[in-house]
Amino acid sequence: MIDIMVNPLYACNIGHCQGCWVTEAGLLRTGARFTAGQWLGAINLIPQIGKVDICGGEPLLWEDLHYFCYKLPWPWAVTTNLVSERYREFTRWPLRNCLSFTCSFHPEGGLSREEFASRAGEMARHYPVTVAILEKTAHAPALFTWFTSQGFRAVVEPYEPIPRHGPAPRYSCEGGRSFAYLAPDGDVFACVDSQRAKANCLGNLFKNTVVWPQDRLRCALECNTANILAPYHPAGDVHNLQVTLIR
Numbered sequence: 001m002i003d004i005m006v007n008p009l010y011a012c013n014i015g016h017c018q019g020c021w022v023t024e025a026g027l028l029r030t031g032a033r034f035t036a037g038q039w040l041g042a043i044n045l046i047p048q049i050g051k052v053d054i055c056g057g058e059p060l061l062w063e064d065l066h067y068f069c070y071k072l073p074w075p076w077a078v079t080t081n082l083v084s085e086r087y088r089e090f091t092r093w094p095l096r097n098c099l100s101f102t103c104s105f106h107p108e109g110g111l112s113r114e115e116f117a118s119r120a121g122e123m124a125r126h127y128p129v130t131v132a133i134l135e136k137t138a139h140a141p142a143l144f145t146w147f148t149s150q151g152f153r154a155v156v157e158p159y160e161p162i163p164r165h166g167p168a169p170r171y172s173c174e175g176g177r178s179f180a181y182l183a184p185d186g187d188v189f190a191c192v193d194s195q196r197a198k199a200n201c202l203g204n205l206f207k208n209t210v211v212w213p214q215d216r217l218r219c220a221l222e223c224n225t226a227n228i229l230a231p232y233h234p235a236g237d238v239h240n241l242q243v244t245l246i247r
Ligand code: SF4
Pocket: 163, 171, 172, 173, 174, 175, 190, 191, 192, 193, 194, 200, 217, 219, 220, 221, 222, 223, 224, 225, 226, 241, 243
């Protein structure tokens, strides 16, 4: 089974948060290029999908998001900053099959913690909600304590730098087999780090040029999954990439 992360757009209604990887990777804040119907048609061709994770950019800016989630035949999850009022579509017309709504609290977003908690609380009546606080946020520990005192499951997210290329492959992993990252233009990458580093592109979904790896991928990036996510992320190797050092 393969988990896919669909990033329908890189546009964001905040766009200047400290440590935002979209900014640091130098990506254009493009809006959505494809409709829900086009995405559904394209990802239907991927064999054996386990779940669909929708990120961005800010996915609530995508006007098709609710319809897309409604039509998905696989379990799905969304990561959002909750700034857009479009979250109300999900409370007004609750959907099935949601694994999680990760609500990322960004002080730069202009919502007070109380306003944010009110919105997250509305969502939590219908969906499994986790409040994520970036580790780079100066007041992360105090925010963590406050959100947990309000009854939320909260996590402090580790900050993940953009990995650099090394001189030779050091790792092998299940990138492109257990997980794939789908960019707004349909480019498919072996993992989130690969997209940030513009490496390990497997082809383009909408051009039908994707070559899915038949074996474990060999990789020369300084891998955040191995170095940061596995030891520090609350979900560990969240994409089941099973990174190992090549000896
Ligand atoms: S080794 Fe790490 S950075 Fe390289 S493709 Fe695998 S998960 Fe991505």
